[in-house]
Amino acid sequence: MVLEETLVHDLRLSSVGPGQATESDVFHYPAAMDLAMKLHYLRVVFFFHSEAAQDLTIMKIKDAMFTWFNYYFITCGRFRRSDSGRPFIKCNDCGARFIEANCSKTLDEWLATKDCSLNKLLSSNQVIGPELSFSPPVLLQIVKFKCGGISLGLSWAHILGDIFIASEFINSWGQIMNNLGLKMVSNIPRSVPEPGQSGPEKDPISAKPIDPVGDHWIVPNNKKMDTFSFHLTSSQLNYLQAQIWGPSLDQTPAFESLCAMIWRCVARVRAKPEPKTVTVCRFDPNKKNKDIIGNNQVICKVEGGSESCIVDMDLRVLASMLENEGVDERQQIEEAIERDQGVSDFYVYGANLTFVDLEKTNFYDLQLKGHTPTFVYLTIQGVGDEGAILVYPWPQSSTKNGVDGKFVTMILPEEEMSDLKSELKINGLLIKDN
Known part of the structure; x- marks a missing residue:
């Protein structure tokens, strides 16, 4: 039996962020619903055969990400807490964590195992904290298989957005990779929310x-x-x-x-x-x-x-x-x-x-x-x-x-x-x- 630690190896870490610098003192305050989801994380792994990965270098991937994060610069920030304790993001361009690795199996061999528990090796399992200022809310992992195929693992802090937002996020990177350009405006950071009107205290069942x-x-x-x-x-x-x-x-x-x-x-x-x-x-x-x-x-x-x-x-x-x-x-x-x-x-x-x-x-x-x-x-x-x-x-x-x-x-x-x-x-x- 092949040990898990030998399946994915040669890990290399770096960071990638916006190609254009964000202005200083830009802050994003997650909405109440975002804060309700802050203890959850989405892990998505995309598998591509060698035809899609041919001539796809790490430099090409990162070059597209520099443009991509100009639109999604908020996701490259780091969390802080206000004096009241409410979390917010300091948009300081610290970047998303980028992980490169190799796999000792072919892509077909990996998928043939039908053991989805192994997919945890293909995306980061890191969470926010215990030091907020050092915890990226987005991590991306590229794994090259022996056959030339690749996997792209997305680790997405749910406080940033729901699963449908995450799918739009990663698909926009694909559009840039295909030289299609993005028909969107970059996100405008949310300011400190206004205090809501107090209503009857009805505790939710779903949270x-x-x-x-x-x-x-x-x-x-x-x-x-x-x-x-x-x-x-x-x-x-x-x-x-x-x-x-x-x-x-x-x-x-x-x-x-x-x-x-x-x-x-x-x-x-x-x-x-x-x-x-x-x-x-x-x-x-x-x-x-x-x-x-x-x-x-x-x-x-x-x-x-x-x-x-x-x-x-x-x-x-x-x-x-x-x-x-x-x-x-x-x-x-x-x-x-x-x-x-x-x-x-x-x-x-x-x-x-x-x-x-x-x-x-x-x-x-x-x-x-x-x-x-x-x-x-x-x-x-x-x-x-x-x-x-x-x-x-x-x-x-x-x-x-x-x-x-x-x-x-x-x-x-x-x-x-x-x-x-x-x-x-x-x-x-x-x-x-x-």
Whole structure:
């Protein structure tokens, strides 16, 4: 067995920032919703075969990034705290951390292992703190495989923006790499927020307050968390829909039907009281904030009812609840954050069992020399003990067996994972090859 430390080797560190210097004394104050997400981190790995990486030098990559960060100069700053303790970004052009490495396997060999836990070697797992002024909110890692293929790993502090913003961020780098230019204006830093009007103190269900973490921004889990991923083909999804809805044309979308099944499976294996309330995060098609960074995703609570037993509920009922009965809690979350002037610590992913609908992400729009990624892997670091389920598209251009479908990443307590896999197999979501 090859040891993990020998798979990815020869790491080299540097920094890359804006090609144009930012003026002095420029500061960006994250909004309340940004602060609610500050203990979470997005990890994305893009895999490209050798045709896309041919003649792609580190110098060419960095040259494009100098232009790229002229627009995204805020992401190259470092966090500080105001006198009140509220975090803000000093836009001082310290840059994103840039990591180069080599891999002893070919890209096909890496993907053939189907061991997504190894993907943690392809993007940085660094978090903000414990020294804020030395912690970059963005880290980029290029790994060259033995065959000439590459991976690009993005480590993105969620306080900068949601997953949909992160996908636009990385895709804009691809546009510069392809000499397409950017039709956008650089982000205008937010000023210190005005104190909000005090309303009724209604604590959100979808964001959980925790004891202060200080300057080390990571969720303190009480359980050891594990990550597991699997691919669902279109045939499997069609079979799932048929199981739930029969011949009826009045079906919920695949995301809600899939999450209903997973919700019930988790309820069956969870030793403590079953998860009667879940959180659903998804793209907001009506977002009013046009900033190029920021957290705009919809965050809804869905309550199964105190007297209902999730294990015994009809999947059609659960799926319909997920689609139609979510209550948007963003305003309550913002009010809870501002109640303490942005100083208190909260987390969202894993406060309840959390389902994240990533159908609207466009990570597969990233192109190098006209080639889209062979595969994109996503996960979230800093998920609370209740766990999170990410559902995102399988590459439509994939020619492997001519299948598409969805890819699912589950971050759940390690103690539940074995029994949950058995439940997924029983219900046709997991096949032997996974």
